[in-house]
Amino acid sequence: FGGSVGAEAPIVLTGAAIGSNIGQMFKLNYKTITLLLGCGAAAAIASIFKAPIAGLVFTLEVLMLDLTMGSIVPLLIAAVTATTVSYFLVGRDVTFAFEMIEPFALGKIHLFILLGIFCGLMSLYFTRTTMRVESRFSKIKNPFKKVAVGGVVLGVLIFLFPPLYGEGFNTLQALINGEAFSILDNSLLYTFRDNAWVILLSLALILLFKVYAMAATTGAGGIGGIFAPTLFMGGVAGYFMSKLLNHTVGSGLNESNFTLVGMAGMMAAWAIPISLPSAVTYELR
Incomplete structure (x- = not known):
């Protein structure tokens, strides 16, 4: 739903x-x-x-x-x-279809370290915001009111930011394919889909509100996990950072690679053993 x-x-x-x-x-x-x-x-x-x-x-x-x-x-x-x-x-289709075009460059390792720090901060925001929002929902004793509040919050967020609908794997695949403009499909900002700054702003807002959409779902009584939202936020964070650096200082980063590394970084930061994210992101593609 x-x-x-x-x-x-x-x-x-x-x-x-x-x-x-x-x-x-x-x-x-x-x-x-x-x-x-x-x-x-x-x-x-x-x-x-x-x-x-x-x-x-x-x-x-x-x-x-x-x-x-x-x-x-x-x-x-x-x-x-x-x-x-x-x-x-x-069938044989994988979750994320991706072909490595640009290999890892040692000279850009400091940017990957910066991405790791960014993912660590995002995981902290993710965890604390989730606990805070779910705590607010737990104070609503009437189950019908809880579902109504969660439905309204989720509906408004999805209306404003369609990529927040469901797991978000289609959005991640679009980012891996370099089609970030597709995040504005069916949104109020569709006419600005060719504007890089509007895309960056949309990505930042999606990062900000994904946690609220997820917590509203679980807080209202929905059943689901945070594995997919963690992947989603990591991928969006990686693409956002690489696109921002490319657009402002011309870093020449491969945005698809950064999307995948962001997925692994967010999972590792989110209290998961470090070798699991590497195995997951390697085999997903």
């Missing part, structure tokens, strides 16, 4: 619950049930993004399972099997 959250978290929880229920059904011990729970979570991540390594790394780092052959092999089997089934059912 347009909620500005992702479907990944519910799917991962469902996969983990399936694994746990299978272990309990066969009356297995606690360690084996935990491993099956991890297999379900790894399979869910792998099938969503067609990224088996990301599913494996997610489970090992986030769920902190033992790094042994007894853990890695079952997780890898579950992740690869889930990815294969996903390929059969929904």
Whole structure:
């Protein structure tokens, strides 16, 4: 219904619950049930993004399972099997289609460090704003009033900034393709879609209000995860910074590369182990 959250978290929880229920059904011990729970979570991540390594790394780092052959092999089997089934059912299309045109240049490493700092600050804003907005919603005891307030807030934000609708993966793909003007499609600023400053302003406002759209969705009772919003904000942050530097000081940055690096940087800053973002963004494309 347009909620500005992702479907990944519910799917991962469902996969983990399936694994746990299978272990309990066969009356297995606690360690084996935990491993099956991890297999379900790894399979869910792998099938969503067609990224088996990301599913494996997610489970090992986030769920902190033992790094042994007894853990890695079952997780890898579950992740690869889930990815294969996903390929059969929904095709070979990846989440983000991207081809690396410009390789990493060591002389621009300071700009990537600057992007990392920017992503760290954005993650701090993301976390604190989410907690503050959801706290406000928790004070509304009437469930109908809560849904109405959340619906109005979300509706107004999506009307003003259409990219806030849903997960936002189409917007990320447009940024990766260098089609930033498409973020103004169906918006009040459509006639200014060729103006670089209007695009930069729109990107900044989308970064600012994405958190409110996401928190309004979850605070009003919507079910969804913040994995996709984190990717979205990181990608927008990376593209915004590179386009701003290119437009003001002529840095000559590859905006598509910065979009992907921003996705990884935001995920890493958002309390996720550092190797998971690298695996996810590498396999998503």
